[in-house]
Amino acid sequence: MVRSLSGSEHTGSGHTVAVRVVTAPGFTMSVRQLVERCCIEGDLHATTGARVSGREGTRAHQRVQRHRLQSWGDDYQSEVQVSSTFALQKAGASNDQVRITIRGRLDGLISSPSDGLIVEEIKTIRGEPDMIPLTLQRLHWSQVMLYAAMLLREHDHEFLQSVDGVDTSAVVLRLCYFDLQSGEEHIQARAQSCEQLSTHLTDHVDRYSDILRKDWEWQRQRDEQLRAMSFPMQDYRPGQYELSRVVYRTLRDQGMTYLQAPTGLGKTLGCLFPAVKALSYLALNRVFYLTARQSAVANAERAMSQLRSARASVRSISITAREKVCLTPGARCDGEECQYAKGYYSRRSDAISQLLATDAHMGMFEIDQVARSHRVCPFELSLDTARHTDVIICDYNYAFDPVIYLRRFFDDPPAAGQALLIDEVHNLVDRGREMFSATLSTAPMKQLVTDVRSDEFTLVSPADEASLMHRLGPTLGLAVTEFHEILQQVENSKFDTHTLPAALLSAVRELCLTIETLLFDGVSGSQFDQPLHNERSDAADDALLSLYFVALRFLRVSEWFDESYRTLVTRNTADDVSVTLMNVNPASMLAARFEQASAVIGFSATLSPKTYFQTMLGGGSAEWYRFTPPFPSSHQGVFVVPYVSTRWRDRRASADRLVDLIEGVVQTEPGNYLVCFPSYQYLADIHQRYVQRNPTEHVLRQCSDDEQGQQQDFLDAFENASRAVTGFAVLGGRFSEGIDLVGRRLIGVIVVGVGMPKIGPERDLIREHFDDEGMDGFRMAYQYPGLNRVLQGAGRVIRSEQDIGIICLVDGRFARLDYTTLLPREWQKITCQDQETLIREVTRFWKNVTSDDAGDEGHRGSVDECVHVDEDVYVGGD
Ligand code: SF4
Incomplete structure (x- = not known):
């Protein structure tokens, strides 16, 4: 039963009876979402909607609306808001209702004695309306019918009756496709009776109610079980219970919290347990578990x-x-090229039902199986199924990337009661900038x-090539010229990095339009006035498409350009110039998404200094907590080695001294070691020397172009080592972050250098930006990100309460106050001024830690040592 809150109740037959419901909880959705x-x-x-920017669409709408006003005068109204509210009764509970408000805005409404009532929807396109896929056309018609039905319903027919002389037995619906290219309006019209429109609206609401009721029934059963659920492990780890409480509190208070908690505390389960529990107790409908790396997905699934x-x-x-799960790689995502796209919408319900019927986590494998058996696209299936799930595990991209975020969850109005759990949130600084x-x-x-x-770029005939170049050549030429113009300005010191390169953007826009025309419309005006799409080779399509998407992204990003952006121009080679619209501080862009979530919890082992992450991640009112390690500090030996300088000029x-150091340290205790370098070049140089001097040792090296298989070999050597291995890796790379080598799989990390990013124009722009903001730009651009890499690399050693290992920090700067104050205070550092002292101290560590069993000695983290961070506890002189 669908109940109206606006004074009438729909019975499904189009008749209404009076009813009033006052306090049902509810939510709002748009007509399009419905x-x-x-x-x-x-x-x-395949989406071609990207071809019209928001600004172009708005201008086109205004143009058509002005035109209508001139023609119809007072009989015309534009931008008419409509809204209908329904109360859905949850099954089995007589007073348990949910209020759903559907909102929309008519582009145009004409009420005239001569032409009756006309409801118009305007869509901006490029090209002819018959290019628009049928699925989309149907969706547009459905939308305009709903607008008309909601208008009638809202005014309860009084509106019609008040318009003297207007024929109210039917409404004329118009879809106006406005072609930006030709400036022409293509109008399609059909008449519908009020009865038909009312039925259309009721049908939609009823169908939606059915979907919701199934979800509600599932949630009812789920909540009963979740309330009885207890923590899945025998015991909480020290600090884990406190962490869970902070997470639950944040969800309850709909707040934002950053948690710095060390490895071994059990962050993933510690965050997911209270979040899942909260689904049954709080106004929380969905939890996004957002990860920076695929390896973290496996942790969350576990x-x-x-x-x-x-x-x-x-x-x-x-x-x-999408590219990892696609069943027709290389095909375009539409019914003409991919069998899993053809009829997708007609088959997806059964596939979704089958997936939801399983008790297991719906991972890549499970989704693939169901998608194949129902012949539907696995990627789209995962997105559509996600609507009915409680926990979604996915990459940061799907929440934050403005081009590929999941609109169905975050578009206006965003779904209610969604919390974000952001794993390894320190990565969001660089990933945010990138996105x-x-x-x-x-x-x-x-x-x-x-x-x-x-020759390889085969076209059907030379005439095709001529057509292609005829269209593409001039626009490509114009864009390239603009690049060189800007370069000239930079070289003459006349370019302002704070501004957008307007002429280049206009050339890029033109280029996008031309490619769109070639890809989707054909070559009008040439002797081959037909679509090129079926004639061109795959290589041509790929090349055009890949340039198109890069250029389109460039245009999109230009729309967000503000004070947190700079324009960076780089001469890559004598022939190649690039322009980057570079986000220097992602905080404000991230804030837009944070605001749409009911609660946000970001956690990481390395979130200090707070000043840095607070500035980069935003969330001014967020709470900050720091948890101390759950293992005895005596399990970890930290040795500061200032007598080897790793500065570029001293390398x-x-x-040789560095090679001596590595040799000496790995010989103190047989086992697996990781040596982390700030660059591949430095790594390669020391590796070569080390291997020459130690030809019989098992030594591995990370290469910049390692294939997936080689990367796995590297990790396997640590996992299965029948002989000790020393791995050379880069700081900030895949082996110095995000890997979990528990126990004897890794007993020591030697960090060479302070991890600073390479000095370069990009980093310098960041530095300048923060200098301009009155902060210490060097620290924000170089020192703090470097330190984060160091802490991540060092954090590979102790992964569990039982782990024992050493960290060597090699560089004179680690002994300076501005670095020592940034290192975790629970680290009991020993500074070694020469090789002899170092080897003696490391040997002593191994001897003591093994003979004393080290278990109860030293500092051990506990619930009481969860610290609420009001200030930068690690920062000195900030
Ligand atoms: S399987 Fe899915 S992702 Fe792959 S081409 Fe088909 S529709 Fe696109």
Whole structure:
């Protein structure tokens, strides 16, 4: 039964009876969201909607609306708000209702005695309306019908009756496709009776109610079980209970919290347990577990299985990147090219039901199996199923990247009661910058020109090539010229990095339009006035598409350019110039998403100094907590080694001493060691010397171009070592962060250098930005990010309460006050001024730690030592 809150109740037959419901909880959705949820049918279609920017769409709407006003005068109204509210009764509980408000805005409404009532929806396109996929056209018609039905319903027919002389037996619906290219309006119209419109609206709400009721029934059962669920492990680890309490409190208070908690405390389960529990107690509908790396996905999935083993009845899903799960690689995502896109919308319900029926976590494998059996796209299936799940595990991208974020969860109005758990949140600084920046260079443009002319780039006929170049050549040429213009300005010191390169943007926009025309419309005006799409080779499509997407992203990013952006121009080679719209501080962009979430919890082992992360991640009112390690500090020996300088200018001179140091340390205790370097070049140099001097040792080296298989070999050597291994890796790379080598798999890390990012124009722009803001730009751009890498690398050693190991910090700067004050205070550091002292101290550590069993000695983290961070506890002189 669908109940109206605005004075009438729909019975499903189009008749209404009076009813008033006052205090039902509820939510709001847009007309488009309603249509997409329950009536879309047909094929998936490759999105070409990106072809019209928001600004262009608004201008086009205003133009059509002005035109209508001139024609219809007082009979015309634009931007008419409509809204309908319904109360849905939850099954089995007579007073248990939920209020749903559907909102929309009519583009135009005409009420005239001569033409009756006309409801118009305007869509801005480029090209002819018959290019628009059928699925989308149906969706547009459904939308305009709903607007008209809501208008009638809202005014309860009084509106119609008050318009003298207007024929109210039917409403004329118009879809106006406005072509930006030609400036033409393509109008389609159909008449619908009030009865038909009312039925259309009721049908939609009823269908949506059915979907919701199934979800509610699931949630009712889930909540009963979750309330009885207890922590899945025998005991909390020290500090883990306190961490869980902080998470629960944040969810309850709908706040924002950053947690710095060391490895071994059990952060993943410690965060997921209270979040899952909260689903049954709080106004929380969904939890996003956001990760920076694939390896963290596996941790979260493991935690979900642990919760299931404690009889947590909870639906959880992992969303994997489209290119990793695609069943037709290389095909375009539409019914013409991919069998899994064809008829997708007609088959997806059964596939979703099958997936939801499983008790297990819905991971990549499970989704793939169901997608194949129902012949639906696995990626789209994962997204559509995610709507019905409680926990979504996915990459940061799906929440934050402004181009690929999941609109269905975060678009206006965003779904209510969604919390973000952000794993390894320190990564969000660099990932945020990456997601909010864009680079475009001349190389792919010049390559495209060369490719089109080459033999491999087969076109059907020379005439096709002529057509292609006829259209593409001038726009590519214009864009390349603009690049060189800007470069000239930079070289003459006349370029202001604070501004957008307007002329270049206009050339790039033109380029995008041309490629769109080639890809989607054909070559009008040429002797081959037909779509090129079926004629061109795959290589041509790929080259055009890849340039198109890069250029499109560039245009998108330009729309967000503000004081947190700079324009960076780089001459890569004599021939290649690139322009980057570079986000220097992601905080304000991240804030937009944080505001849409009901609660945000970011956690990491390395979130200090607070000043740095607070500035970069934002969340001014966020609470900060620091948890001390759950293992005895005596399990970890920390040795500061200032007598080897790793500064760039000293590296050659200190190389032999560094090799001595590594040799000496690994010989104190047989086992696996990781040596972390600030660059591949430095790594390669020391590795070569080390191997020459130690030809029989098992030594591995990380290469910048390692394949996935080689990377796995590197890790396997630590996992399965029948002989001790020493691995050379780079700081900030995949082996110095995010790997988990528990116990004897890794007993020592030697960190060479302070981890500073390479000095370069990008980092210098960040430095300048923060200098301008009155902060210490050098620290923000170089020192703090470097320190974070150091702490991440050092954090590989102790992964559990039983682990024992050493950390050597090699560089004179580690002994300086501005560094020692930034290191974790529980580290009991021993500074060694020469090799002899170092080896003696490390040997002493191993001897003591093994003979004393080291278990009860030293500092051990506990619940009481969860510190609420009001100030920068690690920062000296800040
Ligand atoms: S299977 Fe691949 S090509 Fe087909 S719709 Fe899915 S992602 Fe696109």
